[in-house]
Structures are given as C-alpha cells and as structure tokens.
Amino acid sequence: MSKVRIYTLAKDLGVENAKMLELLDGLGVSYKSVSSTIEEETVELIKEMLAEEAAQEGGAAAPQTAATQAATPDAEQDAPTGTPAAAPAQADVSEVPHRAPVVTIMGHVDHGKTSLLDYIRKTKVAAKEAGGITQHVGAFEAQTSKGKIVFIDTPGHEAFTTIRARGANVADIAIIVIAADDSLMPQTREAIAHAQAANVPMLIAINKVDLPQADPDRVKTDLTQLNLVPEEYGGDLVVVPVSAKTGEGVEDLLEYISLTAELEDLRADPKGTFGGVIIEGKVDKQAGVLATVMVQEGTLHVSDFLVVGESYGKIKAMTDSNGNRIKEAGPSTPVQVLGFSEVPSSGEKVQSARNEHAAREIVAQRADERRDAENARVQRRLTLEEMMGP
Numbered sequence: 001m002s003k004v005r006i007y008t009l010a011k012d013l014g015v016e017n018a019k020m021l022e023l024l025d026g027l028g029v030s031y032k033s034v035s036s037t038i039e040e041e042t043v044e045l046i047k048e049m050l051a052e053e054a055a056q057e058g059g060a061a062a063p064q065t066a067a068t069q070a071a072t073p074d075a076e077q078d079a080p081t082g083t084p085a086a087a088p089a090q091a092d093v094s095e096v097p098h099r100a101p102v103v104t105i106m107g108h109v110d111h112g113k114t115s116l117l118d119y120i121r122k123t124k125v126a127a128k129e130a131g132g133i134t135q136h137v138g139a140f141e142a143q144t145s146k147g148k149i150v151f152i153d154t155p156g157h158e159a160f161t162t163i164r165a166r167g168a169n170v171a172d173i174a175i176i177v178i179a180a181d182d183s184l185m186p187q188t189r190e191a192i193a194h195a196q197a198a199n200v201p202m203l204i205a206i207n208k209v210d211l212p213q214a215d216p217d218r219v220k221t222d223l224t225q226l227n228l229v230p231e232e233y234g235g236d237l238v239v240v241p242v243s244a245k246t247g248e249g250v251e252d253l254l255e256y257i258s259l260t261a262e263l264e265d266l267r268a269d270p271k272g273t274f275g276g277v278i279i280e281g282k283v284d285k286q287a288g289v290l291a292t293v294m295v296q297e298g299t300l301h302v303s304d305f306l307v308v309g310e311s312y313g314k315i316k317a318m319t320d321s322n323g324n325r326i327k328e329a330g331p332s333t334p335v336q337v338l339g340f341s342e343v344p345s346s347g348e349k350v351q352s353a354r355n356e357h358a359a360r361e362i363v364a365q366r367a368d369e370r371r372d373a374e375n376a377r378v379q380r381r382l383t384l385e386e387m388m389g390p
C-alpha cells in the first residue's frame with residue numbers, strides 16, 4: 001500500500017496546503033503537519049471531493065459525504081445555502097497580505113550554521129555591491145523558488161535570547177543545525193529549549209552528511225530521547241539531512257521552511273503603522289551609528305523619524321541586505337539604517353514618528369513614565385520600611 005505526503009498531494013492536485021488540511025479535517029483524518037503521510041484510500045476520497053467541488057462550481061455547496069457529516073455535525077448549519085461566498089468574518093484577515101518568514105539558525109559550535117547560511121546566501125542571493133554603507137547586515141533575504149525567506153545571521157542563540165528577553169519575537173521559524181558526525185551537544189539542547197520556550201516551530205537540519213563518519217540515524221535516535229520524534233519514526237519533527245559543503249538537501253530545507261511558513265499564515269500590512277525590532281546596532285568609523293532593523297509591520301521610508309527607547313533619529317540612508325540603497329522597506333525586510341544618534345541594542349522595539357516634534361514628544365513621554373516608575377518604586381520601599389518599623 002502506498003502512502004503519500006499531504007503537501008505532495010496538494011502540489012499534484014494543484015490545491016493549497018491549507019485547502020488540503022481543510023478537506024482532511026472534514027474527513028476526520030488526523031495528521032500532524034503537511035508533511036504527514038495519508039493512506040491511499042484517503043487520497044481517493046480527497047480526489048472525489050475535489051471533483052465534486054469542481055463539478056458544482058458556482059452552484060450550491062457540494063454534497064457532503066457520510067464521513068464529513070460524521071466528523072463535522074455543525075457544518076450543515078454553517079454552510080451558506082446557495083451562496084458559496086466566504087464567511088464575512090474572515091474577510092479582514094485575508095485582505096492583509098502575506099509576508100516572508102523570518103528564520104533563525106541555532107545549534108552547537110562548529111556544527112555548520114554559518115556555512116549553511118553562506119551556502120544559501122551564495123546560491124540564493126544575487127549579491128550586488130553598491131556604493132555607500134556596505135556593511136555586514138545581521139540578516140539577509142534569500143529568493144527561493146518558493147518566494148522570499150529572511151534569515152537572521154547573528155551568532156547563534158545569543159541574539160535570539162536577548163531579543164526575546166526584551167519581549168520581541170523576531171523569528172517565525174527556528175532551524176536547529178546538528179552535525180551528523182557529532183550529534184546532540186549541550187548547545188544543541190539549549191537551542192532546542194529556546195525554540196520551545198519561544199513557541200517557535202522548529203526544523204532540524206542534520207548537517208555534514210557528506211562526511212564518511214556521518215551518522216544521521218544516531219542524531220534521530222538521540223532526538224527521540226528528548227521526546228522529539230522524527231516523522232519517519234512516527235512523530236511530527238521535520239528532520240532534513242543537508243550538507244553545507246555539497247549543497248545536498250538545502251533545497252529540501254528551503255521547501256520545508258516555506259511549507260512551515262504557509263501553515264503559520266504569516267501576514268503583515270505594508271500600509272499599517274510601522275513597527276520593527278533592532279537586530280543589532282554598532283558604530284562604524286566612517287558612517288557613524290548603524291543599526292539593522294527588521295521591519296515587522298508597515299513600511300519604513302528614508303527621512304522617517306525613528307524612536308528607540310528614549311532616543312530618536314532621522315533615517316539618512318537605508319540599505320537592503322545586498323548592500324543596495326533603498327528608499328523604502330516593507331514587512332519582513334531587514335534593513336541597515338543610518339541616522340540613529342545612539343547605538344540601539346538587539347531586541348529594542350522601533351517606532352516611527354511623523355516628524356521631529358512627534359519623535360521628541362514620544363521620547364519625553366517615555367522619560368516621564370520611567371521617572372514615575374522609579375519614584376513609585378522608591379515610594380514603595382519607603383512605605384515598606386515604615387511598616388516594618390524601627
């Protein structure tokens with residue numbers, strides 16, 4: 001009996017993964033992710049359902065199979081009679097455009113994180129050197145056959161945790177790199193714990209599979225010990241064998257990232273209020289203060305005023321991750337910004353202000369709030385001392 005992965009079937013039949021999951025839900029078939037496999041019988045049922053839907057296109061809702069009715073008893077009441085239009089409540093969300101996923105790479109020392117990113121960058125980023133502030137940007141965009149993917153390229157989980165400690169979640173997906181000749185090491189476990197604590201979907205890349213001493217099976221078994229069960233062992237953990245040296249498996253990894261992102265249904269409004277996070281800040285001897293900002297919502301423009309903590313600045317210049325000067329940047333775009341007066345730290349939230357006056361206002365208000373909070377703290381301590389008596 002042959003089994004087929006959900007996303008493969010979706011691709012073959014030319015439907016979205018989300019649609020496929022909807023049909024499976026309707027049939028009451030359980031699955032863990034789009035990479036779960038389903039039985040041939042189910043495949044046949046899905047094909048029938050799609051055929052029926054196609055036949056009824058434009059007409060009344062497709063008649064439900066017995067299995068569908070059993071699994072979703074309320075479906076009949078919910079189904080609009082005669083009008084196949086989408087539920088109005090969902091209209092708002094679906095109008096917000098999708099955005100590219102932001103991916104962080106974590107793992108033990110020397111397991112090949114940088115090499116893997118380098119390989120992706122080399123093959124997927126058309127690096128154009130432009131004049132101006134060409135500096136290493138702590139994040140880069142890769143164009144893949146599945147669309148844009150943004151990778152955060154800061155050293156390991158240090159950045160991930162500092163950013164998260166400030167309450168900002170930048171990464172949508174975490175990739176844990178594990179060397180096939182070394183298996184799970186202390187920092188691998190740490191990285192896994194960080195991804196789990198952040199509730200970020202996690203993919204495992206078993207790297208260095210080109211080495212003769214590579215033992216990917218051992219890595220999978222070791223993962224099982226942590227209650228992380230790879231798909232081929234019946235679990236839901238996606239494990240992709242790769243080699244940053246030969247490039248083997250890298251395309252698969254990118255595909256899995258896209259699939260995971262699709263399920264997360266990541267959206268952001270380029271026309272909305274700007275919101276972003278500092279990935280890293282530094283001082284360049286020639287250019288001055290440079291900061292890598294991840295645009296999360298809205299659009300950033302040259303000449304905008306940015307507020308970070310209790311300081312603000314006007315964007316004098318902006319470059320994308322290829323070093324090209326750009327005038328504006330939408331959601332899920334890492335940009336390097338020139339114009340901050342103080343060096344911002346990783347994880348600080350960035351707001352924009354209409355003009356310098358508004359920026360100053362925000363900064364002044366924040367300073368007031370901080371002083372108030374400090375005074376309140378002192379007050380509380382004094383009261384406590386009074387209560388304790390002499």
Ligand code: GTP
Nearest residue numbers: 108109110111112113114115207208209243244245
């Ligand atoms: P840190 O940043 O120090 O934590 O290390 P890292 O995880 O970024 O590892 P890095 O990419 O620097 O790779 C460490 C070593 O492994 C280098 O010598 C790489 O050339 C080598 N290496 C990385 N990936 C592969 C691979 O797929 N195959 C082989 N054979 N060697 C690899």
Ligand code: MG
Nearest residue numbers: 113114115155
């Ligand atoms: Mg490295």
